[in-house]
Amino acid sequence: MSSDDEALSRRVFVHRLAFFGGGSVVLGSGCEDKPKPLAPKPSQPERRAPLTTKHQTLTDEEFAVLVAAVDTVLPKDEDVGGVEAGVPEYVDHILTTPQLEKLKNDFIPGLLALDRRCTRLHQVHFADATPAQRAEVLTVFKDSPEKSGEAKWYELLIVLSLEGFLGDPSYGGNKGEAGWKVVGFDLAGRGTEGAPKPGYDGITTLKGLTCGTGRGC
Template identity: 30%
Template structure:
């Protein structure tokens, strides 16, 4: 690994390790479904949660999301980049399903700005936020750069995203950046069952052993390399 790639890998490893990865915690919790087998927690087809195979994003939107995600989690010698790891497919499945429709959220209003502890208070569904957010991103990029986001140089893509993160594209741009950042992290760490984390690349990068029943034999070794290969809920990815 050359020095440039080494720096990138270390920076990304820190970025991912500090991410609020609820998907990882969910995968670990799901392992409790198998109380009989310590190291084989793969579920039968009947026990698996239903997957949404439909697609919501258009081909153009998928290409744009792929370009953004690959700047947030780029490929290097250490691991796959976001799109190769399936993060776009993960997001598309989520948008096509109940999460994309905000099916479990109260949406009758009134809608007012909330505190950070209250979380997202948007009146729009994730589907609506992605459709309008991607359109606004591409329009702004084309106006400022003369090209679409996927066509500009990587350093210009980074600068554009940094401006979004800093709020220089307005509060809606900042909120959409934060949403994309959270979703790419989820896709990179979710069990491969859900379309992302191909080959368990995210788990291998941070040393997460996957969906195992328990860690009683390793509980007295905090921070140690356990030497355990990650296990998915099923042989997939």
């Protein structure tokens, strides 16, 4: 299956994701002079509605797709689901950090691509689709060729969802440590000096890290 979305098929996206996937991703030649430009081409229509004040990164439309996607990845069952645990808020918030500045420009078009694919397949927006319809569309992304934008975006969705579900609650997800209860992370190390202190804020700490020359990530 070929990618239907140019924003998703850029090779530069692939090597960024390698960092979060934890492994190396073959790029073909590693000797490219520079990565291709990150921003959408000016000729591309601007699809995004203006930001609302409700979210830090996403528009309402994008956020609705994200909520539906998180609910598909981590549904509520006998244990807490991703939406209840605050995963969409985590993703919206973490995308403001400088480390994810470039990935953000890949992640957001992916949300819209997911919605378009759902509309084409099922004539309904992803946020309004049934769980079975959503799972079918997400499976298309998951099973796309390994190096395709769709497959890489799926991987990023999984990684960000699990970070939100199982990361320190100060980032906005893992509310009430609900995700940790699901996996039995017994709060190892809490109560020791390494435990985040009251008022600790991971996002602020991330924003204070040095990146390369100090001129931003």
